[in-house]
Amino acid sequence: MGADSRLRAVPAVRPHRVCHWVGPAKKLVIGRAGEEVIGQAPLRRSSGRPVRRPRGKGSGGEIVNEYERAVIFRLGRLVRGGAKGPGLFWIIPCTDSFSLVDLRTVSISVPPQEVLTKDSVTIVVDAIVYYHIFDPVMAVIRVSNVRSVTHLLAQTTLRNILGTKNLADILSDRENMAQQMEHILFEASKGWGIKIQRVEFRDVRLPLALQRAMAAEAEATRDAKAKVIAAEGERDASRALKEAAQVMSVNPNALQLRYLQTLAEVAAERHSTILFPVPIDIMPEIKKK
Structure with missing residues (x-):
């Protein structure tokens, strides 16, 4: 079994750092267990996100974006100073590992x-x-x-x-x-x-x-409110008619004017023949006789 097959057989349950020799210049590149390095292609993690190569020979430089932070562990312990980034930061090859954290919503x-x-x-x-x-x-x-x-x-x-x-x-x-x-x-x-x-x-x-029960309940509530509103309107109308009758009883000519006004409204709505006595107050005179 070759070196590449042994590398792929390492379980990824507990990530750790491994060293790969890449390219003819034998440049040291640090990666996690289970990562693949093919020729000069970028090193990729299991999540598919490319890991940037260190800057310069034997260096351990990494770059993180404005919306990212890097949490560094050295020999398994958290490095003091909190998360690093944004920008360039340095790690020690073969002893440091880091996790990138996205700060976006x-x-x-x-x-x-x-x-x-x-x-x-x-x-x-x-x-x-x-x-x-x-x-x-x-x-x-x-x-x-x-x-x-x-x-x-x-x-x-x-x-x-x-x-x-x-x-x-x-x-x-x-x-x-x-x-x-x-x-x-x-x-x-x-x-x-x-x-x-x-x-x-x-x-x-x-x-x-x-939904049907709530719709029926809402409809019944609306019908009840409509009936209450109609009853309140009838009550207010009857009170207004009572007050109008009291005003008209003071002067009999007011009732005749109201009668003529009603005839004018009926004649304006439809064409019809209307018979009314002349004089209008002939009925009270007949009752007196």
Whole structure:
């Protein structure tokens, strides 16, 4: 078995540093176990991200971007001074290893969760969580997979919060629930160097039977309000008619003027023949006789 086959057979459960001799000049390049070096091609990690070659012969220079930080370990122990970067930093070949940490905001989608609310209603809710790493050292030495840990924590927190709320509160008070969930997530993850920036509830799905029942309830409520409004209008109209009758009873000519005004309105709406007595007050005279 050759040297290349022995190198590929090394298990990647516990990453460590190995030395490769690359190229005709025998330049020393440092890589992790399980990495492949083919000719003069760039050295790549198992994640597929290229590792930059050291600058100069026998040097250990590395470059990190503005949005990255490097956490360096020397003989397995954390190097003092915290994370390095951005820019150029130096490592000692064969004794130092480092982990790159991305400081940009990451969004994760919480899959739909079927939850039983406080008032025994089954709903399906999904959400989106935005987070970023504010302490690269804590994120490396305390968490093996930041994305997976945050994803599982968001799922369990979402289920716990929804289980303590009524359906009406979930539908009408999403903003306060999102802020409460954001606070709980930050308190749980700040020791890992993770900052939860925002939580958004994307969708709340109800069973079809419950949707029909809520629609029928809303329709009945609207009908009841319409009837109450119509009754209040009739009451106000009757009061206005009573006051108008009292005013007209003081002067009989006012009733005749109102009668003529009504005839004019009816004649303007449609073509019709209207018969009315002349004089108009002939009926009271007949009653007197």
